[in-house]
Amino acid sequence: MSEDFEVGGVGAAANQVSSAITEYNKRTCRVLVDRVENVATAIRKLNRRKEEEKEKFHDCDYLKTLIKLHKVLKNIKEFINDVSQLKGLSKFLYAKDIKSKCLALIDELETTCKDLQFGIMISLEDRNLEEKSLSEDVVKMTEFLKTIEGGVTDANNQLKENHEAICHVNVGVEKVQEDTDEIKIKLNAIFEEVIEIKKKIYKREISLASHIDMNHLKEVNERLSSTESRKIFKRLFNGIDVRAVNRSVREQ
Incomplete structure:
Protein backbone atom coordinates (compact mmCIF):
# COMPACT_ATOMS: atom_id res chain seq x y z
CA MET A 1 0.00 0.00 0.00
CA PHE A 144 -32.89 6.23 30.79
CA LEU A 145 -32.53 2.45 30.52
CA LYS A 146 -34.73 2.02 33.60
CA THR A 147 -37.37 4.17 31.92
CA ILE A 148 -37.10 2.11 28.76
CA GLU A 149 -37.28 -1.11 30.77
CA GLY A 150 -40.38 0.16 32.56
CA GLY A 151 -41.99 1.03 29.25
CA VAL A 152 -41.16 -2.39 27.86
CA THR A 153 -42.61 -4.03 30.98
CA ASP A 154 -45.82 -2.01 30.65
CA ALA A 155 -46.00 -2.91 26.98
CA ASN A 156 -45.48 -6.60 27.78
CA ASN A 157 -48.21 -6.47 30.43
CA GLN A 158 -50.56 -4.81 27.96
CA LEU A 159 -49.76 -7.45 25.36
CA LYS A 160 -50.43 -10.16 27.95
CA GLU A 161 -53.80 -8.60 28.82
CA ASN A 162 -54.68 -8.30 25.15
CA HIS A 163 -53.70 -11.93 24.59
CA GLU A 164 -55.87 -13.09 27.50
CA ALA A 165 -58.79 -11.01 26.20
CA ILE A 166 -58.38 -12.49 22.73
CA CYS A 167 -58.27 -16.01 24.20
CA HIS A 168 -61.46 -15.26 26.15
CA VAL A 169 -63.16 -14.02 23.00
CA ASN A 170 -62.01 -17.11 21.12
CA VAL A 171 -63.52 -19.35 23.81
CA GLY A 172 -66.79 -17.43 23.50
CA VAL A 173 -66.70 -17.75 19.73
CA GLU A 174 -66.07 -21.49 20.00
CA LYS A 175 -69.02 -21.84 22.43
CA VAL A 176 -71.29 -19.90 20.10
CA GLN A 177 -70.08 -22.07 17.23
CA GLU A 178 -70.86 -25.23 19.21
CA ASP A 179 -74.34 -23.93 20.08
CA THR A 180 -74.90 -22.94 16.46
CA ASP A 181 -73.85 -26.38 15.24
CA GLU A 182 -76.20 -28.04 17.74
CA ILE A 183 -79.10 -25.84 16.61
CA LYS A 184 -78.32 -26.67 12.99
CA ILE A 185 -78.42 -30.39 13.77
CA LYS A 186 -81.78 -30.04 15.52
CA LEU A 187 -83.20 -27.91 12.71
CA ASN A 188 -82.02 -30.43 10.13
CA ALA A 189 -83.72 -33.23 12.08
CA ILE A 190 -86.96 -31.25 12.29
CA PHE A 191 -86.73 -30.36 8.62
CA GLU A 192 -86.30 -34.03 7.69
CA GLU A 193 -89.33 -34.92 9.83
CA VAL A 194 -91.43 -32.31 8.07
CA ILE A 195 -90.32 -33.66 4.70
CA GLU A 196 -91.35 -37.18 5.71
CA ILE A 197 -94.73 -35.92 6.95
CA LYS A 198 -95.31 -34.05 3.70
CA LYS A 199 -94.42 -37.17 1.76
CA LYS A 200 -96.97 -39.15 3.73
CA ILE A 201 -99.60 -36.45 3.25
CA TYR A 202 -99.14 -36.20 -0.51
CA LYS A 203 -98.48 -39.85 -1.15
CA ARG A 204 -101.59 -41.46 -2.48
CA GLU A 205 -101.74 -44.91 -1.03
CA ILE A 206 -105.06 -46.65 -1.88
CA SER A 207 -105.97 -49.69 0.18
CA LEU A 208 -108.80 -51.74 -1.32
CA ALA A 209 -111.00 -54.15 0.59
CA SER A 210 -110.73 -57.77 -0.40
CA HIS A 211 -112.83 -58.77 -3.40
CA ILE A 212 -115.42 -61.50 -2.72
CA ASP A 213 -117.35 -63.36 -5.36
CA MET A 214 -121.09 -62.62 -4.91
CA ASN A 215 -121.87 -66.31 -5.37
CA HIS A 216 -120.11 -67.00 -2.06
CA LEU A 217 -122.27 -64.56 -0.09
CA LYS A 218 -125.56 -65.35 1.54
CA GLU A 219 -128.07 -62.53 1.54
CA VAL A 220 -129.38 -61.07 4.79
CA ASN A 221 -132.32 -58.75 4.45
CA GLU A 222 -130.92 -55.99 6.61
CA ARG A 223 -129.70 -52.77 5.08
CA LEU A 224 -127.20 -50.85 7.15
CA SER A 225 -126.76 -47.62 5.24
CA SER A 226 -127.14 -46.16 1.81
CA THR A 227 -125.87 -43.37 -0.40
CA GLU A 228 -127.17 -41.92 -3.65
CA SER A 229 -125.26 -44.33 -5.90
CA ARG A 230 -124.30 -47.33 -3.74
CA LYS A 231 -125.54 -49.38 -0.81
CA ILE A 232 -123.84 -51.27 1.98
CA PHE A 233 -125.37 -54.66 2.73
CA LYS A 234 -124.92 -57.14 5.50
CA ARG A 235 -124.02 -60.57 4.16
CA LEU A 236 -122.79 -63.89 5.40
CA PHE A 237 -119.50 -65.24 4.13
CA ASN A 238 -118.69 -68.74 5.33
CA GLY A 239 -120.95 -68.08 8.34
CA ILE A 240 -119.24 -64.78 9.21
CA ASP A 241 -121.01 -61.42 9.12
CA VAL A 242 -119.40 -59.11 6.60
CA ARG A 243 -120.23 -55.76 5.12
CA ALA A 244 -120.36 -55.60 1.36
CA VAL A 245 -120.67 -52.91 -1.23
CA ASN A 246 -121.96 -53.71 -4.65
CA ARG A 247 -119.45 -52.21 -7.14
CA SER A 248 -119.13 -52.45 -10.85
CA VAL A 249 -115.99 -53.51 -12.63
CA ARG A 250 -115.56 -49.92 -13.94
CA GLU A 251 -115.62 -48.51 -10.42
CA GLN A 252 -112.92 -50.97 -9.43
Whole structure:
Protein backbone atom coordinates (compact mmCIF):
# COMPACT_ATOMS: atom_id res chain seq x y z
CA MET A 1 0.00 0.00 0.00
CA SER A 2 1.20 3.56 -0.68
CA GLU A 3 1.99 5.99 2.11
CA ASP A 4 -0.58 8.44 0.72
CA PHE A 5 -3.29 5.81 1.05
CA GLU A 6 -2.30 4.95 4.61
CA VAL A 7 -2.19 8.51 5.89
CA GLY A 8 -5.23 9.58 3.88
CA GLY A 9 -7.29 6.60 5.04
CA VAL A 10 -6.52 7.25 8.70
CA GLY A 11 -7.29 10.94 8.29
CA ALA A 12 -10.64 10.18 6.62
CA ALA A 13 -11.55 7.79 9.45
CA ALA A 14 -10.70 10.47 12.02
CA ASN A 15 -12.88 13.01 10.20
CA GLN A 16 -15.83 10.58 10.14
CA VAL A 17 -15.58 10.15 13.90
CA SER A 18 -15.47 13.90 14.45
CA SER A 19 -18.56 14.50 12.31
CA ALA A 20 -20.70 11.81 13.94
CA ILE A 21 -24.12 13.02 15.09
CA THR A 22 -25.07 11.95 18.61
CA GLU A 23 -28.42 11.75 20.41
CA TYR A 24 -27.45 9.77 23.52
CA ASN A 25 -24.26 9.51 25.64
CA LYS A 26 -23.15 12.87 24.28
CA ARG A 27 -20.45 13.36 26.94
CA THR A 28 -18.96 9.94 26.24
CA CYS A 29 -18.97 10.59 22.50
CA ARG A 30 -17.42 14.02 23.07
CA VAL A 31 -14.53 12.46 24.99
CA LEU A 32 -13.81 10.12 22.08
CA VAL A 33 -14.20 12.85 19.47
CA ASP A 34 -11.69 15.05 21.34
CA ARG A 35 -9.23 12.18 21.43
CA VAL A 36 -9.70 11.47 17.73
CA GLU A 37 -9.25 15.14 16.83
CA ASN A 38 -5.87 15.06 18.58
CA VAL A 39 -5.00 12.04 16.44
CA ALA A 40 -6.20 13.83 13.30
CA THR A 41 -3.89 16.74 14.08
CA ALA A 42 -0.97 14.35 14.47
CA ILE A 43 -1.84 12.64 11.17
CA ARG A 44 -1.94 15.97 9.32
CA LYS A 45 1.44 16.83 10.80
CA LEU A 46 2.80 13.44 9.74
CA ASN A 47 1.45 13.93 6.22
CA ARG A 48 3.17 17.31 5.93
CA ARG A 49 6.49 15.83 7.04
CA LYS A 50 6.34 12.55 5.12
CA GLU A 51 9.25 13.60 2.88
CA GLU A 52 11.39 14.34 5.90
CA GLU A 53 10.39 11.12 7.66
CA LYS A 54 10.27 8.91 4.59
CA GLU A 55 12.10 6.13 6.41
CA LYS A 56 9.08 5.58 8.64
CA PHE A 57 6.93 4.68 5.65
CA HIS A 58 9.47 2.10 4.58
CA ASP A 59 9.34 0.45 7.98
CA CYS A 60 7.03 -2.57 7.82
CA ASP A 61 6.18 -2.44 11.55
CA TYR A 62 5.35 1.26 11.34
CA LEU A 63 3.00 0.68 8.42
CA LYS A 64 1.31 -2.18 10.28
CA THR A 65 0.79 0.11 13.26
CA LEU A 66 -0.65 2.77 10.97
CA ILE A 67 -3.10 0.19 9.63
CA LYS A 68 -3.96 -0.78 13.20
CA LEU A 69 -4.70 2.89 13.97
CA HIS A 70 -7.10 2.98 11.04
CA LYS A 71 -8.89 -0.06 12.47
CA VAL A 72 -9.06 1.48 15.97
CA LEU A 73 -10.60 4.65 14.54
CA LYS A 74 -13.21 2.59 12.69
CA ASN A 75 -14.04 0.77 15.92
CA ILE A 76 -14.45 4.10 17.70
CA LYS A 77 -16.75 5.33 14.94
CA GLU A 78 -18.90 2.17 15.19
CA PHE A 79 -19.00 2.49 18.98
CA ILE A 80 -20.18 6.10 18.75
CA ASN A 81 -22.86 5.09 16.23
CA ASP A 82 -24.08 2.41 18.64
CA VAL A 83 -24.17 4.38 21.90
CA SER A 84 -25.43 7.61 20.35
CA GLN A 85 -28.49 6.06 18.69
CA LEU A 86 -31.38 4.30 20.41
CA LYS A 87 -31.27 1.28 18.11
CA GLY A 88 -27.62 0.58 19.03
CA LEU A 89 -28.06 0.73 22.81
CA SER A 90 -29.48 -2.81 22.83
CA LYS A 91 -25.89 -4.09 22.47
CA PHE A 92 -25.14 -2.95 26.02
CA LEU A 93 -26.86 -4.51 29.01
CA TYR A 94 -25.82 -1.83 31.52
CA ALA A 95 -24.74 1.81 31.25
CA LYS A 96 -21.43 0.97 32.95
CA ASP A 97 -20.67 -1.37 30.04
CA ILE A 98 -20.65 1.67 27.75
CA LYS A 99 -18.07 3.38 29.97
CA SER A 100 -15.90 0.26 30.13
CA LYS A 101 -15.92 -0.10 26.35
CA CYS A 102 -15.09 3.58 25.91
CA LEU A 103 -12.08 3.36 28.27
CA ALA A 104 -10.86 0.24 26.44
CA LEU A 105 -10.98 2.08 23.10
CA ILE A 106 -9.14 5.07 24.58
CA ASP A 107 -6.43 2.79 25.95
CA GLU A 108 -6.04 1.07 22.58
CA LEU A 109 -5.90 4.44 20.82
CA GLU A 110 -3.23 5.75 23.20
CA THR A 111 -1.09 2.64 22.79
CA THR A 112 -1.27 2.80 18.99
CA CYS A 113 -0.46 6.51 18.88
CA LYS A 114 2.50 5.94 21.22
CA ASP A 115 3.83 3.24 18.88
CA LEU A 116 3.50 5.72 16.00
CA GLN A 117 5.41 8.33 18.03
CA PHE A 118 2.68 10.91 17.63
CA GLY A 119 3.66 12.56 20.89
CA ILE A 120 0.07 13.23 21.98
CA MET A 121 -0.04 14.36 25.61
CA ILE A 122 -3.22 14.32 27.72
CA SER A 123 -3.00 16.37 30.90
CA LEU A 124 -4.20 15.11 34.28
CA GLU A 125 -6.88 17.80 34.25
CA ASP A 126 -8.20 16.58 30.90
CA ARG A 127 -8.23 12.99 32.14
CA ASN A 128 -10.22 14.03 35.21
CA LEU A 129 -12.71 15.86 32.98
CA GLU A 130 -13.02 12.74 30.83
CA GLU A 131 -13.73 10.59 33.88
CA LYS A 132 -16.36 13.07 35.07
CA SER A 133 -18.07 13.13 31.67
CA LEU A 134 -18.13 9.35 31.42
CA SER A 135 -19.54 8.97 34.96
CA GLU A 136 -22.27 11.55 34.31
CA ASP A 137 -23.33 9.67 31.19
CA VAL A 138 -23.46 6.43 33.19
CA VAL A 139 -25.90 8.03 35.66
CA LYS A 140 -28.10 9.52 32.93
CA MET A 141 -28.06 6.40 30.79
CA THR A 142 -28.89 4.19 33.80
CA GLU A 143 -32.00 6.29 34.46
CA PHE A 144 -32.89 6.23 30.79
CA LEU A 145 -32.53 2.45 30.52
CA LYS A 146 -34.73 2.02 33.60
CA THR A 147 -37.37 4.17 31.92
CA ILE A 148 -37.10 2.11 28.76
CA GLU A 149 -37.28 -1.11 30.77
CA GLY A 150 -40.38 0.16 32.56
CA GLY A 151 -41.99 1.03 29.25
CA VAL A 152 -41.16 -2.39 27.86
CA THR A 153 -42.61 -4.03 30.98
CA ASP A 154 -45.82 -2.01 30.65
CA ALA A 155 -46.00 -2.91 26.98
CA ASN A 156 -45.48 -6.60 27.78
CA ASN A 157 -48.21 -6.47 30.43
CA GLN A 158 -50.56 -4.81 27.96
CA LEU A 159 -49.76 -7.45 25.36
CA LYS A 160 -50.43 -10.16 27.95
CA GLU A 161 -53.80 -8.60 28.82
CA ASN A 162 -54.68 -8.30 25.15
CA HIS A 163 -53.70 -11.93 24.59
CA GLU A 164 -55.87 -13.09 27.50
CA ALA A 165 -58.79 -11.01 26.20
CA ILE A 166 -58.38 -12.49 22.73
CA CYS A 167 -58.27 -16.01 24.20
CA HIS A 168 -61.46 -15.26 26.15
CA VAL A 169 -63.16 -14.02 23.00
CA ASN A 170 -62.01 -17.11 21.12
CA VAL A 171 -63.52 -19.35 23.81
CA GLY A 172 -66.79 -17.43 23.50
CA VAL A 173 -66.70 -17.75 19.73
CA GLU A 174 -66.07 -21.49 20.00
CA LYS A 175 -69.02 -21.84 22.43
CA VAL A 176 -71.29 -19.90 20.10
CA GLN A 177 -70.08 -22.07 17.23
CA GLU A 178 -70.86 -25.23 19.21
CA ASP A 179 -74.34 -23.93 20.08
CA THR A 180 -74.90 -22.94 16.46
CA ASP A 181 -73.85 -26.38 15.24
CA GLU A 182 -76.20 -28.04 17.74
CA ILE A 183 -79.10 -25.84 16.61
CA LYS A 184 -78.32 -26.67 12.99
CA ILE A 185 -78.42 -30.39 13.77
CA LYS A 186 -81.78 -30.04 15.52
CA LEU A 187 -83.20 -27.91 12.71
CA ASN A 188 -82.02 -30.43 10.13
CA ALA A 189 -83.72 -33.23 12.08
CA ILE A 190 -86.96 -31.25 12.29
CA PHE A 191 -86.73 -30.36 8.62
CA GLU A 192 -86.30 -34.03 7.69
CA GLU A 193 -89.33 -34.92 9.83
CA VAL A 194 -91.43 -32.31 8.07
CA ILE A 195 -90.32 -33.66 4.70
CA GLU A 196 -91.35 -37.18 5.71
CA ILE A 197 -94.73 -35.92 6.95
CA LYS A 198 -95.31 -34.05 3.70
CA LYS A 199 -94.42 -37.17 1.76
CA LYS A 200 -96.97 -39.15 3.73
CA ILE A 201 -99.60 -36.45 3.25
CA TYR A 202 -99.14 -36.20 -0.51
CA LYS A 203 -98.48 -39.85 -1.15
CA ARG A 204 -101.59 -41.46 -2.48
CA GLU A 205 -101.74 -44.91 -1.03
CA ILE A 206 -105.06 -46.65 -1.88
CA SER A 207 -105.97 -49.69 0.18
CA LEU A 208 -108.80 -51.74 -1.32
CA ALA A 209 -111.00 -54.15 0.59
CA SER A 210 -110.73 -57.77 -0.40
CA HIS A 211 -112.83 -58.77 -3.40
CA ILE A 212 -115.42 -61.50 -2.72
CA ASP A 213 -117.35 -63.36 -5.36
CA MET A 214 -121.09 -62.62 -4.91
CA ASN A 215 -121.87 -66.31 -5.37
CA HIS A 216 -120.11 -67.00 -2.06
CA LEU A 217 -122.27 -64.56 -0.09
CA LYS A 218 -125.56 -65.35 1.54
CA GLU A 219 -128.07 -62.53 1.54
CA VAL A 220 -129.38 -61.07 4.79
CA ASN A 221 -132.32 -58.75 4.45
CA GLU A 222 -130.92 -55.99 6.61
CA ARG A 223 -129.70 -52.77 5.08
CA LEU A 224 -127.20 -50.85 7.15
CA SER A 225 -126.76 -47.62 5.24
CA SER A 226 -127.14 -46.16 1.81
CA THR A 227 -125.87 -43.37 -0.40
CA GLU A 228 -127.17 -41.92 -3.65
CA SER A 229 -125.26 -44.33 -5.90
CA ARG A 230 -124.30 -47.33 -3.74
CA LYS A 231 -125.54 -49.38 -0.81
CA ILE A 232 -123.84 -51.27 1.98
CA PHE A 233 -125.37 -54.66 2.73
CA LYS A 234 -124.92 -57.14 5.50
CA ARG A 235 -124.02 -60.57 4.16
CA LEU A 236 -122.79 -63.89 5.40
CA PHE A 237 -119.50 -65.24 4.13
CA ASN A 238 -118.69 -68.74 5.33
CA GLY A 239 -120.95 -68.08 8.34
CA ILE A 240 -119.24 -64.78 9.21
CA ASP A 241 -121.01 -61.42 9.12
CA VAL A 242 -119.40 -59.11 6.60
CA ARG A 243 -120.23 -55.76 5.12
CA ALA A 244 -120.36 -55.60 1.36
CA VAL A 245 -120.67 -52.91 -1.23
CA ASN A 246 -121.96 -53.71 -4.65
CA ARG A 247 -119.45 -52.21 -7.14
CA SER A 248 -119.13 -52.45 -10.85
CA VAL A 249 -115.99 -53.51 -12.63
CA ARG A 250 -115.56 -49.92 -13.94
CA GLU A 251 -115.62 -48.51 -10.42
CA GLN A 252 -112.92 -50.97 -9.43
